[in-house]
Every structure is written in C-alpha cells, then in structure tokens.
Amino acid sequence: VYKPIISNLSRFGQVIEDEARARAFVDLLRSRQSPGIANQNLSLLKSFGTWCVDTGVWSENHFKPIARLKRVNTVSDRDPFTLDELSQIFTVLQEDKYYSHYHDFCLALLNLGLRPSEAIGLRWSHIDLSKRRVNICESLSRSPDGRTSGYARQRKGTKTGTNGVLPLPDVLRTALTARWQPDTKPDDLVFLSPKGKPIDDHTFSQRVWHKVLSKAGVRYRCPYTLRHTLISYGIEDKGWSLPQAARIARHRSTRMVQETYGHMINLPEMPEF
Numbered sequence: 082v083y084k085p086i087i088s089n090l091s092r093f094g095q096v097i098e099d100e101a102r103a104r105a106f107v108d109l110l111r112s113r114q115s116p117g118i119a120n121q122n123l124s125l126l127k128s129f130g131t132w133c134v135d136t137g138v139w140s141e142n143h144f145k146p147i148a149r150l151k152r153v154n155t156v157s158d159r160d161p162f163t164l165d166e167l168s169q170i171f172t173v174l175q176e177d178k179y180y181s182h183y184h185d186f187c188l189a190l191l192n193l194g195l196r197p198s199e200a201i202g203l204r205w206s207h208i209d210l211s212k213r214r215v216n217i218c219e220s221l222s223r224s225p226d227g228r229t230s231g232y233a234r235q236r237k238g239t240k241t242g243t244n245g246v247l248p249l250p251d252v253l254r255t256a257l258t259a260r261w262q263p264d265t266k267p268d269d270l271v272f273l274s275p276k277g278k279p280i281d282d283h284t285f286s287q288r289v290w291h292k293v294l295s296k297a298g299v300r301y302r303c304p305y306t307l308r309h310t311l312i313s314y315g316i317e318d319k320g321w322s323l324p325q326a327a328r329i330a331r332h333r334s335t336r337m338v339q340e341t342y343g344h345m346i347n348l349p350e351m352p353e354f
Contacts, residue, residue, distance in 0.1 A: 086122055089113065103130075103143035116150040121283075123149060160302060161310035167191070169297040179275075180293050185256045186272040186280065190304060192253045194311040194329055196220065197282045197304055206267035210258055213249040217331060221270075221279055245331040316342050 093106050107126070111119045123144065130142035162170070174184040189200050193215065202221030209215070249257075260271065274280050282304075290304050312330055315321040323335040323342075332338055 083125065085114075086110075086125060097143060100143045100146060104147060107144070107147055111150065120149045123147060160306075161313040162299070162302070162306060166297070166299045167310070169299055170293060173293050173297045177293070177296070180289055180296075182275050183285065183289055183293075185253075185260060186285075187304075187307065188253055188256055189272070190307040191311055192250045193217070193247055194308045196308060197285075200272060201270075201280045201282060203271045204267065205261070205265055205269050205271055208249070208257060208271065210249070210254060210261070213254055215247050215249050217245045217247060245328060247329065312338075312342060 089110055090106070093109055095102055095105070097103050097106055103126075107119075107123060110122055114122065126144040127142065127147075130139065130144040133139040134142050171184065171187070174180050174187055186200060189195055189203065190197065193200075195203070195217065198220035199217055202219045203215075203217075204219070207216045207218065257271070270279060272280055274284075286304055291301065294301050308330075312321075312326055315329060316326055321329070323338050326338045326342060327333075327335045330338060
C-alpha cells in the first residue's frame with residue numbers, strides 16, 4: 082500500500098517540514114494518479130501525519146488541512162455495460178484459469194447490485210438458498226486509513242445504514258449452491274481470495290478486473306459499474322419506479338436514485354416528422 086507513496090516521495094526529493102511542502106507533495110501525487118487513488122493516499126498521509134504528531138516528530142499534522150478531491154462523474158463513469166459486453170466479460174471469467182476464481186463474486190456484484198465491500202463481507206448466514214433470498218446488512222470495508230488488505234478490513238453496516246432483503250436470481254442461486262459445502266459455517270465468508278483470505282478490492286480491481294476487461298475487449302469501467310448496470314436495466318427494461326430502484330440499491334430515500342437515474346424514467350416519446 083505504501084510503495085507508491087514512497088516511490089513518489091523519492092521523486093519529490095524534498096523533506097516535508099511544513100504545510101506548503103505537504104501540499105506540493107500531494108499535488109505531485111494528484112498529477113500522477115486518478116482522483117480516487119490520490120484520495121486514498123491522502124488518507125494514508127493524514128494518518129502518517131497523526132503518527133508524527135503523536136511521536137513528537139511534528140508539532141502539527143501538515144496533511145490535515147488538505148481537502149480531498151471531489152470526484153467529477155463523466156459520461157463514461159455512468160455508462161452501464163451492454164448485454165454484449167456483459168457476455169464477453171463473463172465468458173472470460175468462466176473460461177480463464179486464473180480469473181474464473183472471481184466469476185461468482187462478479188456475478189453477485191451484478192445480479193444483486195452489491196457494492197464491492199458488501200460482496201466482500203457477505204456471509205453464508207445472510208443467504209437463504211431454500212427461500213431464494215439474501216439479506217444485505219453488512220460490509221467488510223477498508224480501514225479508516227485506506228488500507229484494503231483482508232486483515233485490515235473492518236466489518237460495518239452498509240454504506241447508507243440501510244439493510245435490504247433481496248430475491249436471489251436463479252443464475253446466482255445455482256452458483257452459490259455449487260459453492261456451499263457441508264462443512265460451511267454460517268459466519269464463513271462466501272467469497273475469498275485464491276489464498277483463502279477476504280478479497281482486497283484494490284488488488285482485485287488492478288490485477289483482475291482491469292485484465293478481464295482488456296481480455297474481453299471491453300472499454301474499462303470500474304467494478305462498481307456492475308451495480309450501476311443492474312439498476313439501469315431495472316429502470317429501463319423492467320420499468321422499476323424510483324422507490325423500487327431505491328429499495329434494490331438500499332438507499333434511504335429516492336433522492337440519490339433520482340439524481341443518478343432520473344433521466345431514464347418516463348422519457349417522453351419523440352414525434353416523427
């Protein structure tokens with residue numbers, strides 16, 4: 082996690098002794114990284130600054146006043162996968178010897194509209210295969226300082242604090258039934274890394290998802306787009322109302338759904354001339 086920061090610190094070539102130099106270093110990171118990654122590294126630097134103050138190295142945390150970047154959503158960020166793209170992606174996930182390990186994980190992201198941290202934290206006790214339903218009530222989230230590895234993740238409620246019982250689609254129920262073993266315990270995680278640890282979403286995104294989309298010939302969008310795709314198709318193809326979409330997305334109200342997907346609902350029919 083710290084290697085990119087250390088590498089860029091060597092490139093920066095200055096000792097960070099005040100806020101001005103801290104800002105200059107963060108500007109360097111932002112010039113070389115995406116807004117999301119730069120924000121993650123800023124969180125790490127703020128934690129480091131707190132440690133420096135606690136140990137007497139600094140009298141104040143030089144990184145604390147620096148604000149996170151506000152992410153600007155572009156059209157491509159909000160562009161759901163097409164059915165053809167999904168077919169190509171899941172063909173690679175099924176057939177590739179290494180990436181097939183993550184097939185069911187991605188299937189859950191898509192078919193339940195899960196946030197990655199919710200899928201990572203999903204336990205067998207949350208799933209009722211006989212009644213064909215799943216309770217989305219927890220997540221296994223990144224640590225407060227931004228660490229993504231399995232041992233550092235923390236069990237929390239969902240992002241919005243809203244739980245939801247969702248129907249279990251047949252395709253996912255079949256996959257989960259095949260995964261379940263007689264010695265499976267209720268608190269066992271449903272999805273693990275190849276080494277049997279909680280999935281690291283950063284490692285998954287960089288080492289798996291990027292390469293799967295490249296191999297499938299699909300324009301890159303982040304794993305969160307699978308969730309976006311489900312809700313988009315639900316609204317456009319299934320005619321979900323805003324309250325229905327909010328329930329599936331586990332939002333407290335329809336406001337977020339309206340802001341993100343409102344342009345898809347009740348589009349007027351254009352006249353022909």
